[in-house]
Amino acid sequence: MYPPVFRTRITELLGIRHPILGGGLMWLSDARYVAAIVRAGGMAFLTPRSFPAPGAFERELELCRELAGGLPFGVNLNISRVEGHNQRLHEWLDLSLRAGVRHFETVGRAPDDLIRRIHAAGGIAIHKCPLLRHALNAERAGADAITIVGPEAGGHPGNAVLGCMMVAPLAARQLSVPLVIGGGIGTGDSILAALAAGAEGVVLGSRLLSAEEIWAHPAYKARIVAAGQDSTVVAFAGTHPMGTWRVLENETSREVLRREAAGARNYEDFADLIGGTRSRDHVYRDGDVERGMASCGPAVAFARAVEPVEAIIDTLMGEAVAAQRRLDRLRLPGCVDA
Ligand SMILES: Cc1cc2nc3c(=O)[nH]c(=O)nc-3n(C[C@H](O)[C@H](O)[C@H](O)COP(=O)(O)O)c2cc1C
Known part of the structure; x- marks a missing residue:
């Protein structure tokens, strides 16, 4: 397990070892996956929409509590743009709070009500959105941190057009709450770059799809491991x-x-x-990889083997440290800060 390297407002806010969030993954972020990330030093979020059967989400919360071994874990509350798809949001919030969850990744338009209820229960709301405009609205609504995802992100990056490396310094200069950046991050070098650009954490999805703890069929994992930047x-x-x-x-x-x-x-x-x-x-x-829309972004190009989550996170942290050393070596000998 990689020792802590960076302390940021995100690691402090969430009480985590590394500034790495595993974003909610529809159908895939179950208890085993989420618990693996928190045990490896990050934060991750169950997706209640992946458990539509009666009682299934409650059982997943319970299992996650067991597998996380006392560490806090999160729940993703995704406000759908499709009318009629949001009736259960508050029920999922209630169930999560009752299970002791206090870390939430909210997503979508107008999260004000959710944020207010999360705060009333002493919880933390990290609001994820594609545009700085939405981020500023969510900050005004009280979000404790903001995640902005660029167009490289797997899943639904909204109408984001600016990549992470543009958005990070832009958003960091305008937001007061800590910023998390995502979309296309698949290496520790990129994590270091995100921190240098003003983010205090990163959110990953695609790079983690080859994790052993993802329940999907081996043929799907094989497709992920074979995928490149153009896939x-x-x-x-x-x-x-x-x-x-x-x-x-x-x-x-x-x-x-x-x-x-x-x-x-x-x-x-x-x-x-x-x-x-x-x-x-x-x-x-079933592993029939041609028959469905499978959310995925180009950072999958860095997922080269099926490995435990902990090994992936350790690799990322090792790469971030190596990148930091490379930067140190680029400094001119004897150069002094201006
Ligand atoms: C398979 C998959 C499913 C996803 N499902 C969700 C979801 O249900 N809710 C959500 O907020 N984000 C979802 N996302 C987005 C991720 O949480 C995360 O923001 C994104 O993957 C980060 O960009 P990256 O894919 O470049 O790492 C999904 C992404 C992937 C790859």
């Missing part, structure tokens, strides 16, 4: 009503892009390709 595509970009979605390139995403190019705009036009549990059942459970 993902972006569907529904710009003003498309479905909302930007970065996924693995496969038969399904190519067909989505074909229909999009032909002018398809509505959910019904894509339902047979993107519907609810398709990626869970085909891609993750």
Whole structure:
């Protein structure tokens, strides 16, 4: 287990060893994965939407509590843009609070109510969004920290157009609360760069998809390990009503892009390709990697083997330290601070 190297407002706020967050992963961030990250020194978030069966999310909270061995873990509360998909948000918050969870990754428009309720229970809300404008609104709503994800992020990076290295110094100069940056971060060198640019933590998704603790089929993991920087595509970009979605390139995403190019705009036009549990059942459970939209970003290019989460985080921290040493060596001998 890598010893602590960096102390930032994020490590202090969350009480974690390393400034590394595992962002919520639909269908994939279960108790085993989340607990592995917190035990390796980071923070991670269960995704309640991945447990639709009655009682399933409560059981996952309980299991995570056991596996995390007393360490705090988090829950992702994602405010959907789809009407009618948010009825259970407050129920998930209640269940999480009752289970002792106090760390929340909120996502989506107008998180004010959630943040207020999290604070009333003594919890911490880290709000994740793609645009600085939304970040400033969330800060005004009381968010304790802000995560901004760039367009490289797997999943739904919204309409982000500025990459992490542009957003980090920009946002750090305007926000008062600590900043976490994500999207395209897959090495310790990038973590060091993010910290240098003003972030106080990073959020990862794609780099962790090859983790042993991810429950998905070995054929899916093999596809992740084989993926390179060109293995993902972006569907529904710009003003498309479905909302930007970065996924693995496969038969399904190519067909989505074909229909999009032909002018398809509505959910019904894509339902047979993107519907609810398709990626869970085909891609993750059965390992049929062509049959579903599988969220993924280009940082997957750094996931070169199936390994335990702890080994991945140790590698990242080792790389960050090596990058720091490289920078130290670049300094001119005898140079003094101005
Ligand atoms: C498989 C997968 C599923 C994701 N599902 C969610 C989700 O349910 N909620 C969420 O807030 N973010 C989700 N994300 C985004 C991640 O939490 C994180 O912000 C993002 O992966 C960081 O960028 P990176 O992929 O370049 O590391 C998902 C990402 C991936 C790769």
